[in-house]
Amino acid sequence: MLDLVELGWDDSWRELASAYPPPGDIGRVVRVDKTLCSVVTASGLVRASYGASLLDAVATDVRDAPCTGDWCLVRSWPDGPVTVEAVLERRTAVVRAASSGTSLGQVLVANVDVLAVVVALHPEPNLSRIERLVTLAWESGGRPVVVLTKADLAPDAEMLADDVRVAAPGVEVIVCSTVTGHGIEDVRALVDGNLTLGLLGASGHGKSSLTNALVGAEVLTTKQIRDDGKGRHTSVRRELVPLPGGGAVIDTPGLRGVGLQEATQGLASTFPDIEGLVDECRFNDCSHETEPGCAVQSAIADGTLAERRLDSWRRLRR
Ligand SMILES: Nc1nc2c(ncn2[C@@H]2O[C@H](COP(=O)(O)OP(=O)(O)OP(=O)(O)O)[C@@H](O)[C@H]2O)c(=O)[nH]1
Ligand SMILES: [Mg+2]
Ligand SMILES: [Zn+2]
Known part of the structure; x- marks a missing residue:
């Protein structure tokens, strides 16, 4: 039973x-x-x-x-x-925009309590991709976290993690390695109380390796040769794996581009800093380019907001 x-x-x-x-x-x-x-x-x-x-x-x-x-x-x-x-x-669902551009999205995983955006620390993480995936995760209705993998390959892991924390305010960021075992207990704690953890991220970033580490056995196939994270997808299906002691992980195949459906809520959660500034612009219809009294541009000028982050927000709002 x-x-x-x-x-x-x-x-x-x-x-x-x-x-x-x-x-x-x-x-x-x-x-x-x-x-x-x-x-x-x-x-x-x-x-x-x-x-x-x-x-x-x-x-x-x-x-x-x-x-x-x-x-x-x-x-x-x-x-x-x-x-x-x-x-x-469903209580929660990760839905990506259909590639054909129809209004119906594709449900990637259902009833995930915690959604981990899985990104390797080596090569250096792409912050804009993290912002996009965190937005997708917020939209699901579950709780997003960022899991940074391959810490053993990145001597500056904690510094990189701090950059990620700026790109994902209010989101827990965990640094781990399946090679050394560092941080795996922290990931395991995400399913305490029989929760379900979903793993999202590009191919080669270590999602299946992480699943195996959580199970404590090689239940899923991982890429055999260590590589730079590019190349063929190893996992081809979304798979729910029960964890010893309760809870479950859903491993997914690497995502290439992820189309976001309208994600107003998710964007507000991922970019609370920018959306807060927007309210302070002098003009309601400020385009945050050259208008006088633009709070966004002045935050960029005084260095409290990174230009990269504004670009990222603009791209995701389209
Ligand atoms: N050094 C190091 N290598 C790792 C770590 N985690 C995974 N890898 C390696 O990274 C490669 C890709 O790992 P996978 O677990 O197959 O990646 P994936 O995200 O499941 O990839 P797809 O199934 O294609 O989406 C494998 O060669 C792993 O051995 C880690 O913590 N440290
Ligand atoms: Mg895999
Ligand atoms: Zn403005």
């Missing part, structure tokens, strides 16, 4: 599930291969296809398709097959 409570099952999920007619077993989606879902239930792992009502829902809105991290109701039929009958309404 698996204890679903260790995967985050609680009273409010139970209440949500009770609204659906029986029979159905509760399960959590651990991975999805096209339309076949791997679902962990109290009695073990099952492979389930879409039930009829789910097929209908997905035909109208692809975001209703089960996604790694979803809680769902599965039904076992007498002749063997198992179907997902319903997906419980």
Whole structure:
């Protein structure tokens, strides 16, 4: 018997599930291969296809398709097959803009309590990419953190971390290394209380290595040759991995560009410094370029705001 409570099952999920007619077993989606879902239930792992009502829902809105991290109701039929009958309404979801430019986004992971933006300290982290991913994380409804990996390769790790703290005000920043074990306990603490931690970041930054370090075993494939973080993607699926002692990690394949959907809330959370200044500009419609009385430009002039950060905010607002 698996204890679903260790995967985050609680009273409010139970209440949500009770609204659906029986029979159905509760399960959590651990991975999805096209339309076949791997679902962990109290009695073990099952492979389930879409039930009829789910097929209908997905035909109208692809975001209703089960996604790694979803809680769902599965039904076992007498002749063997198992179907997902319903997906419980998500508490949080990381949604990226669809590449085709349609209004519907793509749900990357669901029901993540803490979202780690995973970035290697070597080569030197790209602050604008961190700001973009932190904005995506805020938009999910979960709590963002930044996990800086490969500290063993960066003698100036703590200095780099301070730069990241400026780019992500109010966001916990953890420095770690899977080679030395430094900081891994701090990452592990993020799932205390049976929480789910999602890992987001570009390929080669050490997401799967971190997952393995948290599990204490090589459960996921990582890139064999140490490299500079470029090159082929090693992980190809989003995968929920239960952690010993409770909680779970969702590993994801490296993200290339991430399109943000409209992210007003996320931007306000990622750039509280800039959005605070904007309120103080003399003109309501200030473009923060050459207007007199522009609080943003004067913060740049006196060195309290980095030009890079303003550029980054402008790009993300488009
Ligand atoms: N020196 C050092 N190397 C690391 C560390 N963490 C990961 N690596 C190496 O970085 C490379 C990429 O690690 P992965 O864990 O496969 O990266 P990933 O983010 O899962 O990459 P994708 O699956 O492609 O998105 C591997 O060669 C790892 O051995 C670390 O803390 N220190
Ligand atoms: Mg990986
Ligand atoms: Zn201004």
